[in-house]
Amino acid sequence: MTSDGDFHRVLRAAIERSGLGLERIRYHLSQRGCRVSVATLSHWQSGRRRPERQESLHAVAVLEEVLAVPAGALAAVLGPPRSRGPRQQRRVAADVVWPGEPQVPPLLGEVDGEDEFLVRLSHQDVVRMGADGAEVSMLVRLVLRAARSGVSRLPVVSVLDGPHPTGQWVRPVRHCAVGETRYLPEFGSLVASLVFDRELDRGEVIMVEYEVVNPVGAPPSVRAERKLRFPVREYFVEVGFAAELVPARCRWRIVDGSGVARGGGLRLDKANTAQFAVSGAEPGTYAVHWDW
Numbered sequence: 001m002t003s004d005g006d007f008h009r010v011l012r013a014a015i016e017r018s019g020l021g022l023e024r025i026r027y028h029l030s031q032r033g034c035r036v037s038v039a040t041l042s043h044w045q046s047g048r049r050r051p052e053r054q055e056s057l058h059a060v061a062v063l064e065e066v067l068a069v070p071a072g073a074l075a076a077v078l079g080p081p082r083s084r085g086p087r088q089q090r091r092v093a094a095d096v097v098w099p100g101e102p103q104v105p106p107l108l109g110e111v112d113g114e115d116e117f118l119v120r121l122s123h124q125d126v127v128r129m130g131a132d133g134a135e136v137s138m139l140v141r142l143v144l145r146a147a148r149s150g151v152s153r154l155p156v157v158s159v160l161d162g163p164h165p166t167g168q169w170v171r172p173v174r175h176c177a178v179g180e181t182r183y184l185p186e187f188g189s190l191v192a193s194l195v196f197d198r199e200l201d202r203g204e205v206i207m208v209e210y211e212v213v214n215p216v217g218a219p220p221s222v223r224a225e226r227k228l229r230f231p232v233r234e235y236f237v238e239v240g241f242a243a244e245l246v247p248a249r250c251r252w253r254i255v256d257g258s259g260v261a262r263g264g265g266l267r268l269d270k271a272n273t274a275q276f277a278v279s280g281a282e283p284g285t286y287a288v289h290w291d292w
Contacts, residue, residue, distance in 0.1 A: 006077045007044075007047075007050055007074065007077045007078045008044060008045055008046060008047035008050070009047075010073070010074060010077045011044055011045045011063075011074060012045040012046075014067040014069050014073075014074070015045060015067065017067075018066075018067045018068060020066075020067070022038045022041045022042060023038055025041060025063070025066055025067070026038050026041060028066045029059060029062055029063065029066060032062050032065070032066070034058065034059050034062045034109070035106045035107070035108075035109030036056075036059045036109060037109075037111055037180055037193075039111075039179065039180055039193075040056075049114075049150070050078065051078065055109055057075075057078075059109075060074050060075055060078065061075065093105075093229075094108055094229065097227045097228075097229050097257075097283070097284075097285070098157075098159075098227060101159055101187065101189060103184055103187045103189050104157060104159065104189055104191065107157075107182050107184065107189060107191040108155055108157070108191055111155055111179070111180045111181070111182060111191050111192060111193040113153050113154055113155030113193055114151045114152070114153050114154070115154055115155055115229070115230065116230070117146060117147045117148050117151045118144045118145070118146060118147065118151060118154060118230075119144065119145040119146075119147055120142065120143075120144060120228075120230055120231065120232040120233065121143040121144065121145055121205070121232075121233050121234070122141070122142065122143035122232070122233065122234045122235075122236075123140075123141075123142055123143075123226075123228075123232045123234070123235045123236070123281075124140070124141040124142075124235075124236045124237070124238075125138055125139070125140055125224070125226055125236070125237040125238070126138065126139040126140075126141075126237075126238045126240070127224040127237065127238065127239045127240065127288075128240050129221070129239065129240065129241045129242055129245070130242055130245075131242040131244035131245050132220065132245070133220035133221065133245055133292060134214065134217075134218045134219060134220050134221060135214050135218065135221050135224065136213075136214060137211055137212060137213045137214060138158075138211065138212045138224070139173070139209065139210075139211045140156075140209065140210055140211070140212070141207065141208075141209045142154075142207065142208050142209075143205065143206075143207045144205065144206055144207075144208070145203065145204070145205045146200035146201065146202055146203065146204050146205075146206075147202065148202050149199075149200070149201045149202045150199055150200075151196075151199065151200045152195060152196045152198070152199040152200065153179065153193050153194065153195055153196065154193075154194045154196075154208070155191060155192070155193055155194070156170055156190075156191065156192045156193070156194050156210065156212070157189075157190070157191050157227070158170075158189075158190045158191075158212045159187070159188060159189045159190070160188030160189075160214065160218055160219065161188070161218075161219045161220075161221050162188055162218075162219040163185060163186050163187060163188050164185060164188045164215055164217070164218060164219075165185050166185070166215050167183045167185060167188060167190055167215060168190055168212050168213060168214045168215060168218075169181075169190075169212075169213055169215075170190070170192045170194070170210055170211070170212055170213075171210060171211045171212075171213055172194070172209075172210050173209035173210055173211055174207065174208060174209040175196060175197045175206060175207060175208045175209070176194050176195060176196055176197060176208040176209070176210055177194075177195045177197070178192055178193070178194060178195070178210075179192070179193035179194070179195045180192065180193045181193070190212075194208065194210060196208060222289060222290055222291070222292070223287050223288065223289045223290070224237060224239050224287065224288045225285060225286070225287040226285070226286045226287070227284075227285050227286075228281060228282075228283050228284060228285075228286065229283055230283060231280070231281060231282050231283060232278075232281040233279070233280065233281075234277070234278075234279055234281075235277065235278045235281040235286060236275070236276070236277040236278075237275070237276050237277075237286065237288060238273050238274070238275045238276075239273060239274045239275075239288050239290075240271065240272060240273040241268070241272040241273070241274075241290075242272075243272060245292070246268065246272050247268070247290035247291055247292055248290075248291050248292065249265070249290065249291050250265070250266040250267075250268060250274040250288060250289065250290040251263055251264060251265050251266055251288070251289050251290070252264055252265075252266055252276045252286075252287070252288055252289075253285075253286075253287045253288075253289055254278070254284060254285065254286055254287075255284050255285040256282055256283075256284040257282065257283045257284050266288065274288055274290070276288055
């Protein structure tokens with residue numbers, strides 16, 4: 001009889017028998033509509049991590065076909081999911097959060113992340129706008145608590161307002177580094193894996209900071225938008241405008257996971273910034289809009 005500890009050994013043996021490298025396996029999975037990163041496959045076969053998300057469990061079934069093993073052979077040794085703590089986080093599916101960007105959910109499958117095992121205690125976005133009306137950068141500060149031990153990665157998504165040949169880049173600031181990165185120039189869509197400076201024990205808290213820097217020549221923008229798949233206890237956003245180009249008016253807008261929208265006006269302060277905060281932010285879209 002096998003146990004859930006046998007999954008990585010069975011997978012590794014199947015990979016060796018197939019004669020395929022991890023990059024080739026990743027390619028075959030993508031051809032079947034299943035996006036899994038090489039790093040994730042490596043973690044699975046080493047036992048460092050195991051498939052637990054719904055997307056990952058689907059990938060296991062496709063992996064059985066790619067490796068030419070009997071249907072259910074890998075799933076049978078996977079075992080039951082590990083405990084995720086006292087309660088499972090509420091979340092919204094990626095295709096619901098990004099309905100206008102269908103390219104984003106597949107990109108998320110190509111980078112390694114453990115976002116569903118992190119409780120968001122605080123999320124702060126500080127956006128800096130340029131004199132040309134384009135977003136220069138967004139500094140992000142997150143305070144996170146691990147819902148289980150061994151968590152060390154978080155996916156990051158950034159979408160420009162239009163296509164760009166080179167795209168934005170992620171600069172680590174505190175307690176993190178940048179791992180795998182995928183960019184689609186035809187959409188201006190970036191997904192990256194943010195790697196913490198340590199693995200977290202269950203209940204441990206970490207504060208990470210990173211900055212998304214936009215390329216020169218990015219299209220002008222009329223909004224700063226954050227899409228939340230998971231609830232956040234405190235969400236805050238500040239948008240700072242260049243003195244050379246200040247909007248005529250600003251407003252906030254929230255669209256919840258059910259598509260219900262609400263909003264209101266925002267006043268610019270003497271430093272030409274607009275600020276907006278929400279306690280108990282549920283999954284949905286949080287944005288500051290403005291008119292030039």
